[in-house]
Amino acid sequence: xxxxxxxxxLVEGQSVSPISGVTxxxxxILGNFExxxxxxxxxxxxxxxFQSIFGAAPAAGSTxxxxxxxxxAKVGSGSxxxxxxxxxxxxxxxxxxxxxxxxxxxxxxKIEGDNEGTWGNDLAVQIEDNAILTTTxxxxxxxxxxxxxxxxxxGLEVGSxxxxxxxxxxxxxxxxxxxxxxNTIHWTGGLTNAYTTANGVITSQEFKLTxxxxxxxxxxxxxxxxxxxxxxYVEKLVASDYxxxxxxxxxxxxxxxxxxxAIAATALTSGADGLDDVEAADYEGVQAxxx
Numbered sequence: 001x002x003x004x005x006x007x008x009x010l011v012e013g014q015s016v017s018p019i020s021g022v023t024x025x026x027x028x029i030l031g032n033f034e035x036x037x038x039x040x041x042x043x044x045x046x047x048x049x050f051q052s053i054f055g056a057a058p059a060a061g062s063t064x065x066x067x068x069x070x071x072x073a074k075v076g077s078g079s080x081x082x083x084x085x086x087x088x089x090x091x092x093x094x095x096x097x098x099x100x101x102x103x104x105x106x107x108x109x110k111i112e113g114d115n116e117g118t119w120g121n122d123l124a125v126q127i128e129d130n131a132i133l134t135t136t137x138x139x140x141x142x143x144x145x146x147x148x149x150x151x152x153x154x155g156l157e158v159g160s161x162x163x164x165x166x167x168x169x170x171x172x173x174x175x176x177x178x179x180x181x182x183n184t185i186h187w188t189g190g191l192t193n194a195y196t197t198a199n200g201v202i203t204s205q206e207f208k209l210t211x212x213x214x215x216x217x218x219x220x221x222x223x224x225x226x227x228x229x230x231x232x233y234v235e236k237l238v239a240s241d242y243x244x245x246x247x248x249x250x251x252x253x254x255x256x257x258x259x260x261x262a263i264a265a266t267a268l269t270s271g272a273d274g275l276d277d278v279e280a281a282d283y284e285g286v287q288a289x290x291x
Contacts, residue, residue: 027071028081030283031064032275035119038090041081047072052241054082055119059273085283086116090274092244093120095267097127097260099249108226109234109260110246111209113271120271122214123242127263130208132156132223132232137200138183144190150202153183159229161205161256162187169193172205172255174227205256206232211242212265218242226258243268 028041034055036042044050050068058065071080094112098105113120132155139149141164148164156162160175162185173187211219219242224234226247231237238245252258 026079026081028083029064029067029071030083030085031067032059032062032086032273032278033064033082033084034059034273035113035115035117036082036084038084038086038116041083044068044080044082046077050080050082054084059117059275061275085278086274087276087278087282088274089272089277090116091270091272092116093118093123093268093271095125095269096248097125097263097266100257100259100261101253105261106249106251108247108249108258110248111243111268112246113268114240114242114244116271117273118271120268123268124212124215124265125243125268126210126212126265127260128208128210129262130206130222130224131203132160132206133202133204135202137195137197137202140197141191141195141200143192143194146188146190147184147186148195148202149182149184151183153178153180153185155223156185156204157230157232159225159227161225161227161258163203163205163256164191164193164195165201165203166193166195166199174255205259207259207262209234209238209245210265211240213242215265226252226260 034057036054042053044053047069068080068082072078092112092115094110096107096110099108111125113123133152135150135152137148138151141148156175156178158175158177161172162175163170163172171192175185175187177186178184206223206225209221209224210217219240221238223232224237225232226249227233228235234245235247249258
């Protein structure tokens with residue numbers, strides 16, 4: 001039987017937090033900026049986020065950066081779409097590194113700024129050898145062998161490139177299967193030389209990219225491969241705030257020669273802002289392309 005009486009009854013329940021208010025004001029600024037995506041609307045909600053994408057300083061001859069600064073100085077945090085506009089002459093700074101074929105080196109790895117602009121000309125990339133694994137043999141390996149038992153296989157994957165060295169000779173194989181229970185790797189084609197537990201050194205073939213801005217190191221990507229079959233393939237692993245990596249090797253030879261040659265810090269070049277010749281039509285965009 002209910003204990004409520006005829007009339008108005010108050011029943012206390014669990015309190016509910018009010019719904020937080022959100023801004024209904026959404027603005028956009030079209031203009032010229034130092035860097036950032038071109039001709040598409042990019043949402044930013046703070047000055048710090050804007051600077052991380054579009055640059056910490058204005059583009060030469062442009063006041064658009066200051067307009068964004070004024071917006072966030074007024075509203076604090078808000079929804080602002082930025083559309084960076086430039087002409088078709090805008091270009092990303094880039095450099096293409098050669099492979100390790102000592103006779104006829106081919107283009108192997110293209111590295112470019114992650115968007116157009118002269119800002120990318122301040123970028124430099126260094127390439128160094130950076131093996132995931134260096135180990136020894138657990139059992140002797142004869143010439144013509146297609147498998148080897150190693151003291152460690154940590155970090156190796158199917159597709160890893162590996163060198164064998166016995167103090168005098170070096171040769172390279174690509175791993176086609178791994179017996180993890182027995183630390184054994186397999187390959188095809190056989191070896192030319194014999195290797196023993198006393199002299200055999202096995203080294204995986206990877207490299208490291210170091211990215212610098214105005215000679216200050218800002219990023220490092222270690223243990224990279226040019227083989228798309230491994231998880232540490234350069235295009236898979238590098239998720240940079242500054243660069244894009246493209247494997248451009250047309251005919252890979254499936255050895256260490258696929259790797260870009262080790263080289264000291266090398267500047268990216270030919271970045272262009274596309275501002276000197278920007279026209280009114282560049283601000284109009286193309287509806288079909290959603291620009």
